[in-house]
Amino acid sequence: MSPLLERLAEVRKSGDVARLAEAIPYARWMRIAPENGTGELLTRMRYHGDLIGNTFLPAIHGGTLGAMLEMAAIFHLLWETETETVPKIVNITVDYLRSARPVDVIASAKVTKQGRRMVNVFAEAWQDDRSKPVATANAHFLVKSSDEAPPSL
């Protein structure tokens, strides 16, 4: 079993979802972690200076918004679905709606369509005002294990 799925089993007992991120080096480095304080699973990217893409505005780098939307989709799939493998991303399309200011970014995700092998997920990121998203994304994930390639997250 992968370290991430072992961690998921622990987290299901303890309820401390933030610990899911500890098993992913990139999530730790980016300070991206899930939280469920409100009863809804959300993913937060804590603001830090290394996220900046435009020092003049200033604004958070678009690539980091895509990255955190992808992580939000993965945390959602791990937590909300009965996945037996780590979801493997196939593709993602990110729409940039507003420039993101230098504060925390929060994202939610929902499954648009659950297939046997493939899942379509929609994710949305915002800052202070949830009705004004800074970016949205649609992504496909393979959720059934195959021996073609190792799960890449």
Next chain:
Amino acid sequence: MTKPPLTDHAERLALFQEWFSDIIPHNKALGLKVLDARRGFASMRLDWREELVGNPETQVLAGGPLTAMLDACCGMAVATMLKNPEPFAALDLRIDYVKPATPGQAVIAEAECYRVTHSVAFTRAFAHHGDARDPIAAAAGTFMLGTKGQAVRPRTIDPVPGEP
């Protein structure tokens, strides 16, 4: 005083390294290295690091660093097409993850800006380990031109005579 257009290849590379990696905090944090910049084309390298791993079991890079790199590389390809420096912003970016990156190996991104209209620039890109015919990821991004802010590139760039 207005500086002359940049026609020296080495000087251009050094300036693109400065504009697109050194002074952009996230690109600098990723350690992006500019490999090439000519009219309509940009190339960058991302070295493998433990911090960028998505799956600790396989040590394969997460999708995020590739997304950020392809976003940056497509943006740089747009910048090489603009005669007059003007600010621009990404509208959307699609990434297909076609093969996991090999742990420990550097990833190279190559982006092409193949069309610029009055308001929109269109780009496509591939990420690979040195052989563009064996890609790790493919990307397509569009950019809105003439957005607010300040251009990252303060000088005009003309193609070097004789260069493709």
